[in-house]
Amino acid sequence: MTAKSVRKAKEMRRKERRKTTDVWSSAKIIMTILSWLLFLVALIMSYYAVPEKDYGVLRYYDIEIRQFWLTPLTGYLYIMIWLSALGSYIALMVDKYRSRRRSDNPHFNLLFLLSINLFWLVYILLKAQ
Numbered sequence: 001m002t003a004k005s006v007r008k009a010k011e012m013r014r015k016e017r018r019k020t021t022d023v024w025s026s027a028k029i030i031m032t033i034l035s036w037l038l039f040l041v042a043l044i045m046s047y048y049a050v051p052e053k054d055y056g057v058l059r060y061y062d063i064e065i066r067q068f069w070l071t072p073l074t075g076y077l078y079i080m081i082w083l084s085a086l087g088s089y090i091a092l093m094v095d096k097y098r099s100r101r102r103s104d105n106p107h108f109n110l111l112f113l114l115s116i117n118l119f120w121l122v123y124i125l126l127k128a129q
Contacts, residue, residue, distance in 0.1 A: 028094040035087035035113060042080035042120075049073035069128040077124065085117035 021029075052065045088110045095107055 022098075024094050024098050028091045028098070031087045031091040031094070032107075032110060035084045035091065035110075038080050038084040038087065039113060039117065042077055042084060045073055045077050045080060046124075049077055074124070074128050078121070081117050081121050081124070085114055085121070088114045088117065 049070045051067050051069060054065050054067075058065055092107065092110050092114065095110070099105075
């Protein structure tokens with residue numbers, strides 16, 4: 001037997017000692033769900049906050065088009081995105097300090113959510129001036 005197969009056999013024999021999830025794991029799950037929900041609400045809110053598109057049909061019929069960001073909704077949008085980014089960051093930190101095994105999930109969805117939130121914040125800061 002090779003060293004790799006011996007190591008694999010030992011890992012298979014090793015019992016899972018985790019009985020239930022602890023408070024930190026439950027908090028991480030709740031933070032993850034809340035962060036994604038805030039992100040979805042921010043997506044819906046951004047639909048109403050951004051300036052409207054200038055289509056030729058609208059110009060032809062002289063329909064007024066809003067060319068500016070709605071300030072109250074943009075303020076709420078900032079708050080939602082920041083809270084979503086903070087929640088995903090906290091969940092990543094809890095996961096970092098609570099998971100010790102190689103087989104634990106790396107949670108790429110939280111990294112994706114955090115990066116999208118930060119890019120979105122930069123975009124809004126540059127465009128909503």
